[in-house]
Amino acid sequence: MENQIHRIGVLTSGGDAPGMNAAVRAVVRTAQDCGIECVGIRRGWNGLITSDFVQLGATSVSHIIDKGGTILYTARSEEFMTEAGRDKALSTCRLLGLDGIVAIGGDGTFRGALALSRQAAAAGYGLRVVGIPATIDNDIGCSHYTIGFDTACNTAVECIDKLRDTMQSHERCSVVEVMGRHAGHLALYVGLAVGATAVLIPERQVDFDQDIVEKIRQARLAGTTHYMVVVAEGAGSAADIGKRIHEELGLDPRVTVLGHIQRGGSPSARDRETASRMGYKAVMALVSGQGNCIIATQDGRIVDLDMEEALQMKKSFPMERYQILEALTLSGSHRR
Template identity: 65%
Template sequence: MAESAVKRIGVLTSGGDAPGMNAAVRSVVRSALDRGIECIGIRRGWSGLINGDFYRMDSGSVSRIINRGGTILYTARSEEFRTAEGQAKAAGVCKLLGLDGIVAIGGDGTFRGAQELSKCGVSVVGIPGTIDNDIVCTEYTIGFDTAANTAVECIDKLRDTMQSHERCAVVEVMGRHAGYLALYVGVAVGATAVLVPERPYDFHSQVAEKIRHARLNGKTNFMIVVAEGAASAVDVGRQIQEELALDPRVTILGHIQRGGSPTAKDRVMATRMGYEAVQILAEGKTNRVICTKDDQIIDLDIDEGLAMKKTLNSEEFKVMTVMTGM
């Protein structure tokens, strides 16, 4: 392959962490080394870039992390990086260190930072890493599969005790403003009902009638999955108690969903995306985001990517709704 002009790159993780980020970091580092590119790990995201919080990484730096949750590079949110001063400072650090590019792993907040840094003349490529799968331009984001399986395993356990006691459970799962994780999990556990932010919440039709329908069909335990962006599980539980005379148990899965050893899929996707990100940088591109489309890895302009509008696939939503109602 023709010698790349790119000699040294940085890699960082930013925003909320997600299982598989370590696998992505490992892939970036080793793909770079494989091309003779030096790799600098930047700790604590954009904030660490501004503060010069970095170290040189070699192949051993990323040994034994492909199966570990969290991120060895740490992550943080940075107010300072949202200001022009902060961005200029970060660009200055890149110049000082002689970084020919940066791979930034995170969610849409991370990508907005990448856009700004690109404008300052630094080549940046983003890799989508967030359990919420709420990034508009990519079908898949690293961490989603692990988070879904974690939620499913927890709810399987809950269901055991709900069946024994013939009770109703209300479970709140993550997803920020998106209902995709909740819907996916709801289908996988055979939920009685799923509440998502993409549909206006109506207790009567979406909860009460579904519970009644299930009860009339002979069921004596019920599982209501609530996306955090749709409603408060505590409130839904209270309403069930008041209007249906049940005594539901409410669980908020919380940050458990953000950790854990990544699934096979998250490790494979992270590995493929990391490889692609280095390739894009080596080709001299900037302001790109790595995406999946039809199970292929592609790259898009970040501006275009962030401008897209994500919607729940309505065909899929219909099928899922029918199935959770069963």
Template identity: 50%
Template sequence: MEKIAVMTSGGDAPGMNAAVRAVVRTALYLGMEVVGIRRGFTGVMNGEFVPMSLGSVADTIQRGGTNLYTARCEPFKTEEGQREGYEALKKAGIEGLVVIGGDGSFHGAQALSRLGIRTIGLPGTIDNDIAYCDATIGFDTAVNTAIEAIDKIRDTATSHERTYVVEVMGRNAGDIALHVGLAGGAESILVPERPFSMDDIIRKLERGVARGKKHSIILVAEGAGRGMDIGKYLSEHTGFEVRVTVLGHIQRGGAPSAKDRVLASQLGAYAVQLLRDGESGKMATIYKGVLQAIDFDTVFSTPRLPDMSLYDLAETLAI
């Protein structure tokens, strides 16, 4: 293999630049030519190919977001769009492609693999919602960003003796909420993977007040409900002073943590090695502490469930 490309797709995640850097420098070290594709699969279809050098990725390992930009591309979900992308890659002489993104990005990568372009996917999403991953690139940073916000919210919650409802991201997965809730000492954690009762939450709040508790934090994963709705219900049914904070896209930005930089570097280098060895249609991952390549079909067919023992532990500690 003489020429490969790298791209980021879907939602941005801290550590994507570190992954691109690892792909580019490993490929150059192995004597390959490397091209960066801007704006995800839209850039594939439009031929937005940029030659990459050592200098192209200098001073990027610590930067959040993605210097290659990213976009969602509805036309690429069609057979015509995929064929158009394949032809653009072939015309540019690109033999292999590293796609950094989430589940939707992997489906696009799989389509190109079936058409004849070798593809390897890197799990880059703050949601941590991809099977066979100890963690996805960006998850650790997002958790730490949310924790910093929770710590500050708790200061003002204490000062005003209020209940705060804090909504975090995660799409349909509760991983961010679970980790942030446990690490931040939340009184209740609402996640889509575990049914919850508003009556139970109210009873916990009232029990806390009865023993002299001055404030409470209720953490809500976006897939479990809207923070504003939860806050309104609690305010109407308890008489407590309730405030709502939606952390939103602040969780997707910022410099990646050391853990995410290391993970991205390991997976980026491993992806190039897989392409060199003739692999395709697979996700490069660290699973159970070991670098592995998992077929996309296996990834897609396996539900990704969070570690619910964290939920049980948080319930115990919030007594």
């Protein structure tokens, strides 16, 4: 069984996330340890289309475990979404003799991988694909955790801690926008970690009066003179919310959009450790002859899930944590 795999490709695709390099390193080193050759595909799926690749030996990935970004570069590929694009990609796979591909990225990346594998199969070419979830949004249905989330949370928390210093000195209100176009995981986690006055997430309809105005009022009544409002990108614009706070409460909020800072930085211990284990597991899944799969964390463990099924999974949002957040603010939940 093991000898079915001789050479694999590894790529990073979609938005980058801290820890991608640790995952690449783990894939390359595990492959090497199993006697499998490894080719780095650059710039996501585009690299397969344009034959943009590099051979990766064990030392090619030395000293990258602590680096943010991805040494393989990343990109989104329109062309790969077409059958014609994937045909070009398959030509490269054939030319290089790839038996499998480890794709590090998000749901879009995995769907692309699956489409490629199917197109290959239809052409009589056995190409197995394994996905490793990496996105700071932590919004991948099948996996409790995605690489990069922890680092992004720590970065956001460190920035907001700094903001709080100056908000406290000036007795001001701060409105800070964190990433999360469709998901509030980051905003809620960060909000809990900084002890935010209020958190706005796309998963929950905002009642401005209840969720912002009243909370700031209660905090003021409890004795505080500065307030921290955390907004997920997808729940509204920090600028708009700041403006409305000004209109309704007369405060003069300072607005900060953390932006791409959250995507960079040396990965945290957790992201490096998780990425290392996921990268190892990905190669092991290929070695063990498993079909297309996604490496995921479930119930605190790293598992491999059938890719097709995994892509159907929906992640439930931990809304009870929103209640915890409310209970822990000075406004308190029971007093509303």
